[in-house]
Amino acid sequence: MNLLAVSISHHTAPVELREAIYLNNDEIKAAIDGLKKSLFNEGLVLSTCNRTEIYGIPKDTNTSYLELQKFLISLKPVDGIASEHFNNYFSCGAVRHLFKVISGIDSLLIGDNQIYHQVKDSFQFAEDLQFTGFLMKRVFDSAIKTGKRAITETEISEGAVTVSYAAVQLIEKIFSNLSKKSALVIGTGETGEIAAKHLRDKGIGKLSLTNRTIQRAEKLAAALNAKIIPFDNFKNNLAEFDIVLSATSSPDFILSFNDINTAMKKRNFSPTILMDIAVPRDIDPKVKEIDYVFYHDIDSMNIIVEQNLAKRKMEIPKVEKIVMEELTAFFSWYNSLQIAPTIKNLREYFEQIRAEEVSKNINRFSDEDKEKLEIVTKRIINKILHTPTIELKKITESGINTEESAIKISIIRDLFRIDNSTDEGE
Amino acid sequence: MKPLIAVVNILLPILYVIAFIIYSYDFMKGGKKFSNSKRLFLFFAVIFHFFYLLIRTIEFNHPPITNVFEIFTVLAFAVSFSYFILELATDIRGTGPFIIVISILFQFISTIFIEDLVEVREVLRSNLLGSHVLTALLGYAGFTISAVYGILYLILFKEIKLNKFGLVFNRLPSLEILEKLSFYAAVIGFAALTIAMTIGTIWLPTAFPDFSLADPKLISSFVVWILYGIGIASKVFANWQGKKVITLSIIGFIIAIFSTMLTNFLAQSFHSFY
Incomplete structure (x- = not known):
């Protein structure tokens, strides 16, 4: 090809x-x-x-x-x-x-x-x-x-292979039904934006966004049907959220141990997931000591990503086998479009019909006519196939296996139902 | 019918072991290859077990509750049956191995030691007593399943907290689902135990002249019943959740097991039948 x-x-x-x-x-x-x-x-x-x-x-x-x-x-x-x-x-x-x-x-x-x-x-x-x-x-x-x-x-x-998707996968291991949960995404940069989209795709009940520059958050909030909380006072609303995902570029922690502890008390220690996917981190890691707080940073996400990538790599041989099977099937079809095997198959097809009909009716003829019957029927088949054979050979002589020849051969094979598999060994 | 009973008695643990292997294979591989066939196989095992209990009752002319090893086979049945119902109701199919292993344990002991008792005390032939014991066992089976899910919840809780994302993390359902399963199983157990206690309270005083409210088995069952009642009520009305309710369920289960063992093997009262 x-x-x-x-x-x-x-x-x-x-x-x-x-x-x-x-x-x-x-x-x-x-x-x-x-x-x-x-x-x-x-x-x-x-x-x-x-x-x-x-x-x-x-x-x-x-x-x-x-x-x-x-x-x-x-x-x-x-x-x-x-x-x-x-x-x-x-x-x-x-x-x-x-x-x-x-x-x-x-x-x-x-x-x-x-x-x-x-x-x-x-x-x-x-x-x-x-x-x-x-x-x-x-x-x-x-x-x-x-x-x-x-x-x-x-x-x-299978499995999450990006940090933001791994965060969502982890959330789903804690909460079963996200439609009844509320989430806050802090920071609407690229990572925050992707994570917010994943949460929305997974059917999060209430989605809120907060960002230092409100304009960027507004644009994303409109696209994701999310609520905006001003950055200056989002800590006051912290207790409302089951999931807090932080992805800002702040050099210092923006959520301290006390912030989370206060919010947890207000929430009556209802389970809360804190996903810190910022580098450097946004949330004081000491919060993981608070009961019912599931705190995870980017290292946790990376563990999940690495595991899933390793699993995917183990699947490569299976995919390569599929590629090889489909490649074989494709070239089996393609090779059937070659001129010589097609002429051969076409002649075999006609010869088979001739031989069957002759054998069915041979007893109607006298012994001396039987030989003539063979000769005459073979001659008819040869005459019928003469012109198509010449035309097909002309394609070969004209040079390459062009698209036109492929179409012609394909039509012949389809019309006479000549199976591709007959040529696999050739 | 005795040879048939003997054959089925041997087949039962084998069936449960096969079900366990299929469920475990799916759990380890994380695939859905046997998703439907494993359920069908468990259904077959449960039906077969029911048939076994039925032919035993007919052949020996008393419900299979006359000795510890008959009780064990009923318990194995109750655990598998309750799990099967729970799996059907929730369509969560990945936790089977943890439950079926309990049925294997009880059935295995029962298969080895069970005796064909024809001569038993007249009171043990009562069908009312049969329903009383059967519902009580169903209740305890519910509590067992609730505790298993509770333990799985605590393991997963710890794994997530410690950033361990291994087999447990990958294969178990979410914490919320485990909590729900544990809760539903406890509710089923509580309902069954309530029925058992109601039958007992009405029928026992008429059947036993030496009936006493101070009977240790009666008191321990009541304590377990109250404990689960508080657990269920606190979740429904006081919005308790997570580890608190789970811990209560596990404590309830431990008390239930210990009190049953103690009252069965140590205390002598009208409530001991064998």
Whole structure:
């Protein structure tokens, strides 16, 4: 298969280069237009914060990955980018790489299933721009199947692998029903924002936010349907919350032992979770000595993250097995599109029908006619198959296995129900 | 029917051990591979056990409450049956091994030592006494399950406090759920014990001429009943929660076990039947 691919990812390039080469939707559109004009008949452009990749079936068999690299660099000139920042794939290797990417085992965060949706969206985008043809659609279907199987048949995406999600996982180990709980998020920076979103996604009953700069909190509060508490007096309301999640950039503690102790007394020592995911810490760790206070800092979260990552890594062999199975299935289909086996299968198919019919009716003929019957029926089959055989051979002589030939062969195999599996050994 | 009873008697601990293995496998692996089949197997074991108790009652013409080892098999049944009902009601399927192991213990001892008594005191043939003992045992089974969940709660509580995120953390349900399970089991136990005590209070004085309110078993059951009553009321009305209620449940269980053992093996009264 003449599939060509180049990739810049966390395996090959530092974050600055990956960020610089990242293509937004307008840039991907421009890339596809350019690729269609100069290099590919059909293909795919994938760009996320961790990887930018181009796949395609070249118009000319002599097209090399170097031209594809040059194309990307000319489209998005980035200082310092060079050939060594690319991984290059061809044919089976390119399909295998795509299958590994969509199943999450090539991700920086192993098992990250966001990539599954990103690849799906990229295919959709390529399809909208008429950049996907017969072969790429089949590659896409197989890739989606691989990704789905990885998620459902293995535990590659199980467990929290980010600090903020680990915090939510820990909260769920203490409280069973978050819809009856109230939470306060202190600090609405990136970490606080993600944690607040996770809490909202998990159906937290009441969500409140507080931040030194109220404007930032207001924006997030509107998006998450949360209440805002002024930073100056949030300590007075502390007793209302079952969960307090702190993620500010304050250099000192903002919640002392006494603050929490007073709040706990007001709460009649109803269980309270304090999640301190700030560095340096926001809450005095001595609060863990107070009964019914579950205090956890970023180190606790990291223990959970490390454990889950280790579990995910153990799932990689299972996912690789799925990738290999789907790769075999894909190439079994693809190889069936070759000319010679198709002609052979087609002739076998007709010969089988002829032989069956002859054997059913052979007794109606006299002994001297039986031999003639064999000769005549074989001649009919040969004549019927003569023109299609010549036409199929012409495709071979014309050069490569083009998309057009693949479609023709696929139609023949479908019409006569010639099974792909018959060619697996070839 | 005796050979059948003998075979079922041997099969019962084996069935519980198999159920325990399936539940433990799912617990260790954290998978849901046997999520439905393990429940079905436990259901089969419980039904089989019920059948065993039934044929014993028919064959020997008295409910299986005439000696300690008959009581043990009823207790094993009551624990598994109560757990099964609790699992059905809450759909929390991960804590089975901790409960089933209790049934295995009681049933194993019973299987080894149980005797086929045909000649028993006339009073032990009474079905009212049968219901009294059966509900009392169901009550104690509820308290046992409540205590097991209470202990699991305390273990998980400690693990979370100490940042230990091992097997217990990963496999057990949340603290709130363990607390609920412990509470529901205590409520079931309390309700069953209430019925047992009501039957006892009405029927015992008429059946036993030497009936006395100062009977140690009667007093200890009453103390246990009051303790669980206070625990349940404090949770419902005074909003007690967490470790306080759990600790009360565990203390109640310890008192229940010790008092039962002491009154059964040491004290002599009208309330001792064997």
